[in-house]
Amino acid sequence: MIDCNGKDNIPAFQKMLNAFAMPYRVIHDLDTSNPAAFAVNARIQAALPPGAANTVHTIAPEDLEGLLGLVATKKHGKVYGAVRRVEELHAQNLVPAGLTQALNMTFFGQLHEPGA
Numbered sequence: 001m002i003d004c005n006g007k008d009n010i011p012a013f014q015k016m017l018n019a020f021a022m023p024y025r026v027i028h029d030l031d032t033s034n035p036a037a038f039a040v041n042a043r044i045q046a047a048l049p050p051g052a053a054n055t056v057h058t059i060a061p062e063d064l065e066g067l068l069g070l071v072a073t074k075k076h077g078k079v080y081g082a083v084r085r086v087e088e089l090h091a092q093n094l095v096p097a098g099l100t101q102a103l104n105m106t107f108f109g110q111l112h113e114p115g116a
Contacts, residue, residue: 001106003079007031007040014047023053025109027102029063057105059098067098 031037070085
């Protein structure tokens, strides 16, 4: 897993992975309320080489923070805050289906866990 430090940087990572013919999956926020995000989303999709191993999955309708009900602080950052929030939701058996789907796409390349 690579934290690209923002979706604008994803195409650069894709270019490098493509150059080495390394299969990958991209998970990013859809960001429907941000008009500038549509162009970045299109660049990410356009950089994806053909092949079943290479996929893009978006967290919709907006972003990971909205999905988790997360307010990231500058003190700990988005990644730390997300991990802590997922731990809280898991302890309460309240993990959102959208997060489960994103994780399944990350690890299995499909929305549902194989054999589940």
